[in-house]
Amino acid sequence: MENTKSQKKSYSTASSKSRARRKTKTDYYDYSLVAVIVLLTCFGLIMLYSTSSYMAQINYGSDMYFFKKQAIISVACIIMALIISRINYRILNRFSTALYVAALVLMALVKTPLGQSSHGAQRWLNLGPVQFQPAELAKIAIIVCLPYMIVHMGKKVRTLKGCMVLAVVGGGLALAAYVFTDNLSTAIIIFCITAGLIFVAHPDIKIFIIIAGVVIALAVIGVIFLNATVSVDGSGSFRLRRIMVWLHPEEYADSWGYQTIQALYAIGSGGFFGRGLGNSIQKLGSVPEAQNDMIFSIICEELGIFGGLIVLMLYAYLLYRLFVIAQNAPDMFGSLMVSGIFIHIALQVILNIAVVVNLMPNTGVTLPFISYGGTSIVFLMAEMGLALSVARQIKFEE
Template identity: 80%
Template sequence: MQHARADYYDYSLVAVIVLLICFGLVMLYSTSSYMAEVKYGNDMFYFKKQAAISVACIVMALIISRIDYHILYYFTTILYVAAFGLMLLVKTPLGTAANGAQRWLQIGPIQFQPSEIAKVAVIVCLPCMIIKMGRRIKTLKACMVLLGVGGLLAFGAYQFTDNLSTAIIIFAITVGLIFVAHPDTKIFFILGGAGIAGIAALVMFLNATVSVDGDISFRLRRIMVWLHPEDFADTWGYQTIQALYAIGSGGFFGRGLGNSIQKLGSVPEAQNDMIFSIICEELGIFGGIIVLLLYAYLLYRLFFIAQNAPDMFGSLMVSGIFIHIALQVILNIAVVVNLMPNTGVTLPFISYGGTSIVFLMAEMGLALSVARQIKFKDS
């Protein structure tokens, strides 16, 4: 006789998340201690802030995991409107700038990036819409509606927070969820191939026609730095070249934890987007591979939850989280090794940043909430 066994909890997912956060804190201290001492007179300035937020976020994720995720089904519209409205506020006096970009909101003592909320909104709202559409998801009209809903948030991230990388991630999550839910996948491969060919043609055209000495926009400048980093080694491409030096000097096993030379000011803001280059310098390619294996296992656990979720809402929501994490890891590491232009995407759970860890851990809490309702059959 078989019966369903409930009370499942994905401790493996919890373990890999905690391991990534702890590893990130160790590398954050190693990467940022020198510059923190120079700027603030406290070598643990960045570490203390990130450690406090990380501990609070782990507790938050465990609390969220105990809440029935189906409750979100009734708040999707509010979440969507709130995400878009908060991005609108960035252009008001409530918005604050940092590192030359106005992407933050300052509400009392709290400062955060509303575009991060938009990522969560698209991960929660689109599955709800797909479920309501039912079989109509296979129609062109339904796909266009979903693209419009996700595209509007992507547009808001680009237009109001001047954050192209987040806009790309939001739109990619939208396309990915439609791909997962749509019964016919051939058209997506065709469109994807056409899109890649178009991007390749554009890059070749820019490479052939744009002069490195010309007056170009900063986004076009990033493409030129990607194509010819050595031509901009002392200006726009300085960070990219120094990051590549860090990776190259680390060899296979690295200089040793804490022994990075490039972190001593050569790689600007090394604790943020470029932290993977310092990991490779101190721990070598071997350390970089270990980090990638940890991410691979994290994604495997998310895939397992999505495959075994008790309903379509939970499955699609975890699929969206999977797409988000995978995209950020791929984009960040591709930028660090100069496989694509600089996008300003953080490395999940490792890069310094309070807003990023808060919403990533909120997503992990949702994934754990879905996992808790998985039922297995006992023989």
């Protein structure tokens, strides 16, 4: 009997130690996420050079004008992301409110003499040697601030009042992005991130399905009404023009619909395997600013539908790694923050490609890690650093 008791005690002690080992943090680093980020960035640089070299030579006297700038900032941003990944993401709890206020203030400064116009829109902030779009900071602010609020609200997030508070906080930042920077696409993205995080945190999804159904129905009715009653002329709102161009691009092929039509020509002429890297015809001035929002059309022209599918597979794998991190995050704050990053990346990819293939009106949203733009890559890499920081805290059972 004594021997049996001793064996049970020994087994119980060993079991406790085993459970303790299972709860111990392992040295984990998501190298798969790092790899897909580097792959997308390198692919983006190759396509950026191929897309922009001709116009860069004509306009700036160097075929590597855009490539050099993007390559330098991309390498610096990858290093920055790796450094951020070594910092405990929980430190952001202390700065979430400050980050939200900073985003509001910086966007408001765009309306002052510090604001700078580019391509007909005043969305940039010029602070001496630093020039950036503060609306990009607002995306990170909402990704950090809302998870912090949701965690501290606890069960209150399930109530209508709790959801309304979160909606007001996110909607306020979206409204500020629209009013101060005249950037509707960023406002839509911020609002969608807000709605997505509330959806993830709220246990009842029925109300969200109903709201989504109502919004879609109203959008369809609005588009049908515009198509039936409105015609585009020079005096109309440019956003209204974009909707009409989306509905009837062939009618405005020589004016506002020129870029859309040329992008569709590029995709169609590429076929399944494309013309070959560097052999695009549409990039020779036919698609304006092809290195920016419309770079996916040149990818399809040079690498074909096959190349476009490879790009989509890389994005799908990136989103999969973010999903895995969000599912296994050690706390609710980290899980919601990575969920916000997931929603942001997914939205930008969907919106950009939908615009290029004319499934929706032009929004001016860039293709993550591929389109030209220093501000975009800086804040995207910052988000990737935060995701890697959460991944480093994951505990696995041994």
